[in-house]
Amino acid sequence: MDMTTSASVPAGPEPAIVADHTVTDRLVEANERYAAAFTDPGMDARPVQRVAVVACMDARLDLHAALGLNLGDCHTIRNAGGVVTDDVIRSLTISQRALGTRSVALIHHTGCGMETITEEFRHDLELEVGQRPAWAVEAFRDADQDVRQSIERVRTSPFLLHTEDVRGFVFDVKTGLLREVDPA
Numbered sequence: 001m002d003m004t005t006s007a008s009v010p011a012g013p014e015p016a017i018v019a020d021h022t023v024t025d026r027l028v029e030a031n032e033r034y035a036a037a038f039t040d041p042g043m044d045a046r047p048v049q050r051v052a053v054v055a056c057m058d059a060r061l062d063l064h065a066a067l068g069l070n071l072g073d074c075h076t077i078r079n080a081g082g083v084v085t086d087d088v089i090r091s092l093t094i095s096q097r098a099l100g101t102r103s104v105a106l107i108h109h110t111g112c113g114m115e116t117i118t119e120e121f122r123h124d125l126e127l128e129v130g131q132r133p134a135w136a137v138e139a140f141r142d143a144d145q146d147v148r149q150s151i152e153r154v155r156t157s158p159f160l161l162h163t164e165d166v167r168g169f170v171f172d173v174k175t176g177l178l179r180e181v182d183p184a
């Protein structure tokens with residue numbers, strides 16, 4: 001299977017439907033090939049490494065490869081910016097209380113799109129669709145500072161049992177290296 005990255009895909013709008021096939025159609029076809037060779041790995045939902053990773057949804061981050069993780073090693077929670085929202089706290093709470101995780105790794109990255117938008121995005125969206133979103137954009141200007149804020153949100157959540165091993169990082173999309181952020 002050939003893989004492409006955003007660097008190898010032509011810039012500009014691309015139709016969602018190409019020759020009567022949508023991107024989702026291609027995903028379903030790929031799944032059929034995958035399932036044909038699939039064997040049950042015999043594991044349950046509890047991560048072997050007892051870690052939950054919260055990261056940005058950016059397509060340039062291949063978290064398993066970057067962190068040396070295998071299938072079943074961790075819970076992965078991703079959203080725009082990798083910020084710790086109420087829904088991330090919900091997922092971490094379930095991860096810890098029901099599925100045994102003990103550590104949390106928070107990963108932002110260089111060149112994040114969340115550094116280029118503002119909360120004004122919500123206002124513009126409200127004007128366009130006629131309804132104000134109930135969620136905050138959670139945009140930020142400084143990835144390090146947002147990692148610190150995310151660490152603090154995890155460490156102070158009353159719902160989380162295990163907050164002693166919470167660490168935050170910024171992933172460099174040019175070098176592939178993680179840089180740890182001092183929470184102080």
